[in-house]
Amino acid sequence: MGLIARAIEAIGIPTVALSIARDLTAAVGVPRAVFLRWPMGHPLGEPHRPAQQRTVIFLALRLLLEADGPGILLEPGLRWRRETYQEPDWGLLAQIPGSRSP
Amino acid sequence: MxxxxxxxxxxxxxxxxxxxxxxxxxxxxxxxxxxxxxxSQRLDASAAIPFVPFSGPLAQARAALVTTAGIHLPHQPPFDMDDPEGDASYREIPGDVDLRTVVITHKYYDHRDADADPNIVFPLDHFRDLARQGVIGAVNHRHFSFMGHIEGPHLERLIQETGPEVAAKLRADRVDFAFLTPA
Structure with a gap:
C-alpha cells in the first residue's frame, strides 16, 4: 500500500494512508500515514461503529491538511476496543489554513 | 484418493x-x-519520499479511495490466491457501488468483519456522506482495489506498472487527494 501511495504522490496527487504495520510503513517511506495498532483487517476499527471509523478518517484528513513535509507517521495511540468515540467536529477541518488556501 | x-x-x-x-x-x-x-531488498532508506502539499479548500476537493484489502465486484475476476507471491493487479470499483454487494478475495487476513461492514477497510459510505455534508467536494466516479500480499516479481510489477497506472488514472480524473487503506 505504501508503494502505491508513493506512486500516486509522485504523479502529483497528495495522499494520506492508514497503517497497521508501523515499521513497514516507516521503512517504505509513505508520504503521510496514520498508524493504528489494531488487528489486521481493521484499519478503520470495528464493523458498524461509525463514530470510530469516522474518527480515523478525521485524523487522516487533518494530517492531509497539516502535513508540511514527507514521511509523517502520526500515532494517535488509540487503543483497540478501549476507547469511546464521538462524531468528529468536521468544522475544525475548515479552520486549518491548508484547507482554505485556493 | x-x-x-x-x-x-x-x-x-x-x-x-x-x-x-x-x-x-x-x-x-x-x-x-x-x-x-x-x-526486504526493495527498501531504500535513502530514497526521497515523494510529497506534494495539499492545496485546499477541502470542501471543493475530489477524493478517491485506494485499498489493498482485496475488495472487488462479484463479476470481476478474483485476485490470484494460488500464487504464493501474490497478485499485483487491481480492480476498478465504480463510485456508485453498493458496498453490500462487494466481495473480498484475500486469504492472508481474517476478513469476516470486513465482509460484514466493508467500511472498515474501504470507507466509501463515509466519504459519500462527507461529500453530502460539504466537508469534501466530491467522491470520484471510480476507486481502486489491490490485494496487499505482493512479493517477488509481482512487487516489481506493482512499482513499475500497476501502481503508476492507477496514479495516471487518478490524475486523468482530476482527483485532488487519495485516501489509502491497508487490509
Whole structure:
C-alpha cells in the first residue's frame, strides 16, 4: 500500500494512508500515514461503529491538511476496543489554513 | 484418493485460519512488520519520499479511495490466491457501488468483519456522506482495489506498472487527494 501511495504522490496527487504495520510503513517511506495498532483487517476499527471509523478518517484528513513535509507517521495511540468515540467536529477541518488556501 | 485430497484441503484451510488468526493480534502484526522490513531488498532508506502539499479548500476537493484489502465486484475476476507471491493487479470499483454487494478475495487476513461492514477497510459510505455534508467536494466516479500480499516479481510489477497506472488514472480524473487503506 505504501508503494502505491508513493506512486500516486509522485504523479502529483497528495495522499494520506492508514497503517497497521508501523515499521513497514516507516521503512517504505509513505508520504503521510496514520498508524493504528489494531488487528489486521481493521484499519478503520470495528464493523458498524461509525463514530470510530469516522474518527480515523478525521485524523487522516487533518494530517492531509497539516502535513508540511514527507514521511509523517502520526500515532494517535488509540487503543483497540478501549476507547469511546464521538462524531468528529468536521468544522475544525475548515479552520486549518491548508484547507482554505485556493 | 478423493478423501485424501479433501483431508489435505481441510488441513490447509485450518492452517490458513490459524495464521490469519495470529495476524489478528496487533503485536504479531508489528513483529511481522519489523521482519518484513529486515528481509526486504526493495527498501531504500535513502530514497526521497515523494510529497506534494495539499492545496485546499477541502470542501471543493475530489477524493478517491485506494485499498489493498482485496475488495472487488462479484463479476470481476478474483485476485490470484494460488500464487504464493501474490497478485499485483487491481480492480476498478465504480463510485456508485453498493458496498453490500462487494466481495473480498484475500486469504492472508481474517476478513469476516470486513465482509460484514466493508467500511472498515474501504470507507466509501463515509466519504459519500462527507461529500453530502460539504466537508469534501466530491467522491470520484471510480476507486481502486489491490490485494496487499505482493512479493517477488509481482512487487516489481506493482512499482513499475500497476501502481503508476492507477496514479495516471487518478490524475486523468482530476482527483485532488487519495485516501489509502491497508487490509
Amino acid at each position: 478423493h478423501l485424501l485430497s479433501r483431508g489435505r484441503a481441510r488441513a490447509r484451510e485450518l492452517w490458513e485460519r490459524a495464521v490469519t488468526g495470529l495476524y489478528s493480534m496487533p503485536w504479531v502484526m508489528q513483529l511481522w512488520a519489523r521482519w518484513a522490513v529486515q528481509r
